[in-house]
Amino acid sequence: MSGDYPKAPSKQAATAFFNKLSKLYTTHPLDVTPDDPFRVLVGTILSARTKDPVTNDAIARLWAVARTPEGILAIPETQLALLLKPVGFYNAKAKNLHSMCEMLINDFGGEIPRTRDELLMLPGVGRKVANLVLNICFDIPAICVDTHVHRICNRLGWIETETPEQSEFALMDIIDEKHWATLNRVLVNHGQQVCNPVSPWCSRCLISAQCPKIGVKTSR
Numbered sequence: 308m309s310g311d312y313p314k315a316p317s318k319q320a321a322t323a324f325f326n327k328l329s330k331l332y333t334t335h336p337l338d339v340t341p342d343d344p345f346r347v348l349v350g351t352i353l354s355a356r357t358k359d360p361v362t363n364d365a366i367a368r369l370w371a372v373a374r375t376p377e378g379i380l381a382i383p384e385t386q387l388a389l390l391l392k393p394v395g396f397y398n399a400k401a402k403n404l405h406s407m408c409e410m411l412i413n414d415f416g417g418e419i420p421r422t423r424d425e426l427l428m429l430p431g432v433g434r435k436v437a438n439l440v441l442n443i444c445f446d447i448p449a450i451c452v453d454t455h456v457h458r459i460c461n462r463l464g465w466i467e468t469e470t471p472e473q474s475e476f477a478l479m480d481i482i483d484e485k486h487w488a489t490l491n492r493v494l495v496n497h498g499q500q501v502c503n504p505v506s507p508w509c510s511r512c513l514i515s516a517q518c519p520k521i522g523v524k525t526s527r
């Protein structure tokens with residue numbers, strides 16, 4: 308790691324790095340189509356602790372059977388869990404999906420709410436899920452911080468944080484609002500393809516020369 312890299316880079320520098328990366332990654336690895344907010348919501352919930360291809364397959368299996376809150380509620384919970392398997396925590400996620408569908412029908416008229424506070428009321432929905440739905444479906448600026456965004460932004464020295472929630476608020480000061488919606492797409496791709504959790508491919512990274520590689524012990 309270079310010793311002269313500023314601990315808190317300027318907004319301009321962070322945006323310059325981000326612009327360089329954003330040209331590389333134009334699609335989200337998670338199958339999220341903005342015209343179906345319910346699918347984005349369910350897909351993002353299922354994606355926790357699960358690789359994107361596994362999540363995408365599970366969503367395709369589920370959508371072949373049901374694609375509305377009423378339809379998913381009609382599937383018995385044990386059968387729903389088997390449809391979701393092998394996504395991580397498929398039993399708990401099946402239970403949460405049922406509770407969420409019930410709440411959507413009873414409290415929101417079967418529609419997906421358009422505010423963070425309302426989305427956070429839904430079982431299984433945290434800030435990461437709520438922010439991605441707001442971004443992708445409703446074009447509302449929000450920073451969706453998952454494990455990749457949290458790790459990479461700390462390695463880059465853009466922020467110095469312990470938790471994804473801290474990262475979300477710290478990144479609001481560093482990244483221009485017009486980029487908030489695409490930050491997740493860009494850094495999830497970069498995290499999966501180059502800046503891996505263990506031994507990142509720094510030799511292949513477009514921004515290696517400027518990256519202080521904070522906390523990186525081994526790289527390729």
Ligand code: SF4
Nearest residue numbers: 502507509512515518
């Ligand atoms: S791959 Fe290496 S150089 Fe690139 S962002 Fe990650 S730590 Fe920095």
